[in-house]
Amino acid sequence: MDITAAIDEPAADDLLDTAIGLVTIPPATGSGALGPFVASYNASGALSPGDVDLIAPATIRIDDFRLDWNLSFSFGIDLSTFLPDFCLPRVCVNIPCVGRVCTPRVCVDWPTVSVPVSFSDFVEVTADFGISITESGGVWKVEAVVQGVPNLQFGATTAALLAAISLAVTPILLAIPFAGPFLAVAVNAILVAIGIAGITGFLGPILSPFVSGLRIPIYEQAKNFEAIPAAGATDPAVFVTIDDVRAEITSTDEDELVLAIDIS
Amino acid sequence: MISNTLDSRALGFGDCYGQRFMKPGTYRYDVVSAGGGSLVTEHPYTIEVAEAKGEATMKQHDVMLTTKERRFVADTEVLTINEGDLVLWACADPNAHAFEVSGDQAFFGNAALTNECGYSHAFGTPGRHHWVDALGGPAEGVVSVKEVRCSTPAELASWRKRLSRGTLVMINDGKVEPAEINVVVGQRVFFAVVSTEPMTITDSNLVGACRGD
Numbered sequence: 001m002d003i004t005a006a007i008d009e010p011a012a013d014d015l016l017d018t019a020i021g022l023v024t025i026p027p028a029t030g031s032g033a034l035g036p037f038v039a040s041y042n043a044s045g046a047l048s049p050g051d052v053d054l055i056a057p058a059t060i061r062i063d064d065f066r067l068d069w070n071l072s073f074s075f076g077i078d079l080s081t082f083l084p085d086f087c088l089p090r091v092c093v094n095i096p097c098v099g100r101v102c103t104p105r106v107c108v109d110w111p112t113v114s115v116p117v118s119f120s121d122f123v124e125v126t127a128d129f130g131i132s133i134t135e136s137g138g139v140w141k142v143e144a145v146v147q148g149v150p151n152l153q154f155g156a157t158t159a160a161l162l163a164a165i166s167l168a169v170t171p172i173l174l175a176i177p178f179a180g181p182f183l184a185v186a187v188n189a190i191l192v193a194i195g196i197a198g199i200t201g202f203l204g205p206i207l208s209p210f211v212s213g214l215r216i217p218i219y220e221q222a223k224n225f226e227a228i229p230a231a232g233a234t235d236p237a238v239f240v241t242i243d244d245v246r247a248e249i250t251s252t253d254e255d256e257l258v259l260a261i262d263i264s
Numbered sequence: 265m266i267s268n269t270l271d272s273r274a275l276g277f278g279d280c281y282g283q284r285f286m287k288p289g290t291y292r293y294d295v296v297s298a299g300g301g302s303l304v305t306e307h308p309y310t311i312e313v314a315e316a317k318g319e320a321t322m323k324q325h326d327v328m329l330t331t332k333e334r335r336f337v338a339d340t341e342v343l344t345i346n347e348g349d350l351v352l353w354a355c356a357d358p359n360a361h362a363f364e365v366s367g368d369q370a371f372f373g374n375a376a377l378t379n380e381c382g383y384s385h386a387f388g389t390p391g392r393h394h395w396v397d398a399l400g401g402p403a404e405g406v407v408s409v410k411e412v413r414c415s416t417p418a419e420l421a422s423w424r425k426r427l428s429r430g431t432l433v434m435i436n437d438g439k440v441e442p443a444e445i446n447v448v449v450g451q452r453v454f455f456a457v458v459s460t461e462p463m464t465i466t467d468s469n470l471v472g473a474c475r476g477d
Contacts, residue, residue: 084420
C-alpha cells in the first residue's frame with residue numbers, strides 16, 4: 001500500500017521553520033589563525049528560519065536563514081613585535097650640598113600579553129539542501145541536508161570585530177608601564193596585522209561547520225509501529241511496517257514536497 | 265610583567281636605591297626579594313669605605329643587579345669607596361621581581377630610608393600618585409603623571425628628550441620639598457632623603473590607613 005503526502009511551499013516553509021528552530025548546534029572549541037596570531041576559541045551558534053523555495057526534482061533552497069553566533073577567543077601578542085625598543089635614559093639630578101647623582105640607563109623588555117575578546121553577531125545564509133532518506137536502527141528518517149559549504153559573507157562583521165579587538169587590546173596596553181605613549185601606534189599595528197583577511201580567515205573555519213554539516217529533520221518514523229491499539233482479546237493491535245520512503249520535489253501548478261511511503 | 269609600583273621598600277624596574285657612606289668601615293649587605301630583608305642572615309656583598317683624604321668630592325658608584333636562578337646577583341662583590349661616596353643599586357633585568365637591598369646596619373637598606381640616601385622611581389602610568397610614609401611619619405607628596413601620545417617621530421623625540429630630565433624631591437626631617445610635582449609618563453623622580461626618622465615612599469593605595477584620602 002502507498003501513502004502519499006504533499007505539502008506546498010508555504011507549508012514547507014512552516015515545517016522547516018519549526019524544524020530549524022529545533023536544530024541544536026554543538027559548541028565548538030579549538031584554535032585558529034587570527035592573522036599572525038594564534039587564537040584559542042569557544043564558539044556557539046543558533047539558527048533562525050529563512051524562506052523556503054522548493055526546486056524540482058530534489059532541492060530545497062532556504063534563503064536568508066540566520067546563524068546567530070557567539071565567539072569567545074583569546075590570543076597572545078608579543079608586544080616587542082609591535083612596540084619600539086624603549087630604554088629609560090640615564091638621568092642626573094644635582095642634589096644641594098651633595099653633588100650630582102645619576103641613574104643608569106635600563107631598557108624595557110616588552111611582555112607577551114593575552115587578549116580575551118567576546119563577540120556576538122549573526123550571518124544570513126542562503127543554502128541548497130538535498131533530501132536524505134535513511135533507514136537505520138529500525139527508524140526511517142527524511143532530512144534536508146545542506147549541499148556543499150555555503151559561503152558565509154561577514155560584511156560589516158569584520159570591521160565590528162576589529163573594533164572589538166581594539167577595545168580589548170587598549171586597556172591591556174594602558175596597564176603596561178611605559179607602553180601608554182605607544183598605544184595608538186601599537187593598536188593600529190596590531191589591527192593592520194590582523195586585517196580583514198585575518199578576520200574572515202579566522203571566522204570562516206569556525207562558523208562554516210555550523211552550517212556545512214547542517215541536517216534539518218523533516219520526517220522520522222519507526223519502521224514498525226502500532227497503527228491501531230488493541231481493542232480487546234479478539235481485536236489485537238494493528239502493526240504497520242514501512243517498507244520504503246521516497247521524497248521528491250514536484251513542480252506542476254505549484255511546487256510541492258512529496259513524500260511517498262510504502263507500507264505493509 | 266614590568267613591575268612599576270611606587271614603593272621604596274620594593275625596588276622594581278627603573279628604580280634605584282642610593283646610599284652615601286659617611287664613615288669609614290666595612291658594610292655588608294645582601295639583595296633579596298622585597299620584604300625579605302628581616303630574614304637575611306648572610307651578607308655576601310661588601311662595601312669597604314676608606315677614609316677620605318682631603319676635601320674629596322662625592323663620587324657615585326653603581327652596582328648593577330641581575331637575576332640568576334631567581335636570586336639577585338650584584339656585579340661587584342667587594343666595592344671599595346671613599347667616605348662620603350654614594351653607592352647606587354639598580355636592577356638591569358626588566359623581568360626581575362621586586363627586590364630589597366638589606367644591609368648589616370640600621371641605616372643601610374631601602375626597607376627604611378634614613379640618612380643620606382635616596383630612591384628614584386620611573387613613573388610608567390599616568391595619574392595622580394599620592395605617596396605617604398608607610399612607617400607612619402608625616403612625609404607625603406603627590407606626583408602627577410601626565411599621559412603622553414607618540415604618534416609621530418617628532419612626538420617620540422620630544423618625549424625622549426623630556427625623559428632625560430630628572431626631577432628632584434628633597435626630604436629632610438619629614439619635610440618634603442616640593443610636595444607636589446608634575447612629570448610625564450616614563451619620567452624619573454629622585455627622592456633624596458637627607459636626614460629623618462626611618463621612612464618609606466609608598467603609594468598611598470598600598471598603605472592601609474593613609475592620611476587624608
